[in-house]
Amino acid sequence: MSSSVHYDAIVVGAGVVGPCLAKCLAGQGRKVLIIEREWTKPNRIVGELMQPAGLLALKRLGMAKAVNNIEAIPVEGYYISYFGNGVTIPYPEKTVLRTLATAPVAGAVEQGDEDKMESDSTLDMRQWDESPNLRGVALHHGEFLTRLRELCLAEENVTKLDGNVTGMVQEDGRVVGVEVADKGVFRASLVFCCDGIYSKFRKELAADFVPSVGSYFVGMDLVDADLPKKNHGHVILGQHAPVLIYQISPHHSRILCAYRSAKLPKKADVLEYLAASVLPHLPESVKPSFQHAYESSVDGTSIYKAMPNQYLTARLNDVPGFVCLGDSLNMRHPLTGGGMTVGLNDCALLCELLSELSNEQLKDHEAVLQRMVRFHKARKGLDAVINTLSIALYTLFAADSPALTLLQQGCFHYFLRGGECISGPIGLLSGVIPRASVLFYHFFAVAFYSCWINIRAKGLLGFPVALWQNTAALVTACFVLLPFLSQELFS
Ligand SMILES: Cc1cc2nc3c(=O)[nH]c(=O)nc-3n(C[C@H](O)[C@H](O)[C@H](O)COP(=O)(O)OP(=O)(O)OC[C@H]3O[C@@H](n4cnc5c(N)ncnc54)[C@H](O)[C@@H]3O)c2cc1C
Structure with a gap:
């Protein structure tokens, strides 16, 4: 392969986000090189439950068929078991989609149906379409990745390279390409770093950008x-x-x-x-x-x-010629299965913003930076909700103090109330209610409900003890939620 070719974009990493990004940029008429060090099917325990908002982004990116023919299982919601008692929490009704962007991203749909899933041996689209509620999908990560890569590489503007990226090439304070072990230097107007959880290159954004x-x-x-x-x-x-x-x-x-x-x-x-x-x-x-x-x-x-x-809070992509996306930019606790949802929505948003620029303008740092600032702001709603919720729920669900145990118990009983007490939280978790104010409301509603349950359980004689415990629970709730929420919103 000649390394004298100049690409519009180089994408480092063909995990979940890389192939979607490469395909969409190629669909916008860009010459794209995608570099991956391990093209064989991975066997990892990550990225196996796709929330409805992740699936929506996958469709908007024209990659809907990546969930087809891999024996994926439809997911209708969650079942929570608390010391043997269970509660079922269905995903929100489809009406919630009215408030979200659902149209395909510019350049993502070329043949006409890349944003539509098909029926196969495990997915029945008629049943799926008739359901009043949203659905997610659970799948084998390696099978899914293989499909994403196939769809990406079928795009004629995409060139595949099997190689380990060892460094960024810089000239005059700008990233202009990448160095690939035993293969040489490859140049592009923009280098997109989608190298995942153990990203070697996210430190290009800042030395202290570490999870x-x-x-x-x-x-x-x-x-x-x-x-x-x-x-x-x-x-x-x-x-x-x-x-x-x-x-x-x-x-x-x-x-x-x-x-x-x-x-x-x-x-x-x-x-x-x-x-x-x-x-x-x-x-x-x-x-x-x-x-x-x-x-x-x-x-x-x-x-x-x-x-x-x-855990890693995102920061502004302000390095000329260089963009971080997916887990290399931002990570959260996997308890809530939100990583692919954030990564794919970021990918859709970024592609939409960059579609405003010609290939030549990708070299113009000021023009790209303006889009990066908009990207950083616009992604915060979903990002803040998914990331903060993942940490807050993990802290409650892995309760290791009396105050957290009280909140954990209150949380389960809150779900048992049904109605808004489950539709709100599951809307947040599934990514279709990307509003931090709703997270704030439900989190503190859980905290106060926990206190009320404690007062009821302790009775009149135990009231002073309950009061003491409830104060500890409310203070703990503040410490669990507020630092993460503010970091996500204001970083
Ligand atoms: C235990 C666990 C469970 C999870 N479960 C879920 C879940 O159920 N649902 C969900 O939505 N999210 C889940 N996630 C998160 C999800 O897996 C990630 O958010 C998602 O995989 C991120 O995609 P990505 O493309 O950024 O990175 P990755 O999918 O990790 O892809 C990175 C790619 O870059 C390649 N690469 C890295 N360095 C180089 C290099 N130097 N040169 C060339 N190639 C390189 C890698 O080989 C890899 O293929 C989970 C995470 C963990 C840790």
Whole structure:
């Protein structure tokens, strides 16, 4: 391959965001090079539940068919189990779409139906369209990525390169290309960095632009698991840190068990934790498949993985010639399955804004920077909600103090009330209510409801104790939500 070609855009990384970005830019008439160091199908435990707002962005980017023919499972909402009691939370009604951008992004739809999913062996579009409620989808990450890459590479303006990007090439204070191991230098008007969770290049934005690790998720594959509520994401709460389960294909379900540690846990410690603290509290129907996965993890025959749960607030892309997107720009706790939703919505928004510029103007830093400032502001609604909610819910669901335990209990009882007490929170979580004020309202409604439940439980004699506990709970609620929310909104 000649490295003397000048590209309009180089996209580093063909994970979830990279192929969508490359395809959309190519559809806008740009010459795009996409570079990935590992083109073979990955087997990762990330990015397997796509929220409705993520699916909407995927459609707007003309990549709807990436969820087809991979045996994806429709998701209708969540089932929360709290010490064995369950509540079902359906995704919001489709009417909520009226307030969102749903039209395809400029250049994304060329043939006419790239924004439409098709019926296949697991997805029935007639049923899907007739449902009054929104749906998400759960899938095998590697299969999904393979489809995204196929759709991207089918675009004639996209060139594929198999290689490891080792550095950014700079000239006169501007990124002008990338250095690829054993392949040389490749040049472009703009370099888009979509290199994911362990991004090597996000530090181009600032030396202190580094994520923090709060905990780990340990993942296993459950074969033929009998889940309490079909077509729903499951969140299992108890003394243990939260456990997520969702069916990702007809015979496979993913289980992700949060592990409270900021350091990579030792396998022996995790296995002991899973056996002693998780297994006894799982729904009875799930125990046999869990036990089977656990035993093959112990003898090393099954795939067992631990992934860090990282947090990183986005910052303005103001480096000339260089743009960060996806996990390299911004991360949140994966408990709420919001990463792909934020990444794909960012991708759609950015492509829309850049469509205002000609290929020649991509070299004009002032013109690009103006779009980056608009991008940074416009993405905040969704970003602040999804990111802050993920941290707040994880903190409550992994409660490790009496105040948090009180809030966790109140949160579950709040959901039991139904109506607005579930439609609001699930609208936030699924990304279709991107409004920080709604998050603020529901979070503090949960906090005050927790206090009320505590007063009722303690009775008249216990009132002074309840008052003391409630004060601690309200102060804790402020500390859980406000620092993250303000950081997200004002950074
Ligand atoms: C445990 C866990 C569970 C998650 N579950 C969900 C979920 O259910 N739903 C959800 O929406 N989100 C989930 N997420 C988040 C989601 O996976 C990410 O938000 C999403 O994958 C980000 O996409 P991306 O394209 O930015 O990065 P990635 O998908 O990570 O892609 C980055 C790509 O860049 C390539 N790359 C990196 N460096 C280089 C280099 N130097 N040269 C060439 N190529 C390079 C990598 O090989 C990779 O293919 C989860 C995250 C974790 C940690």
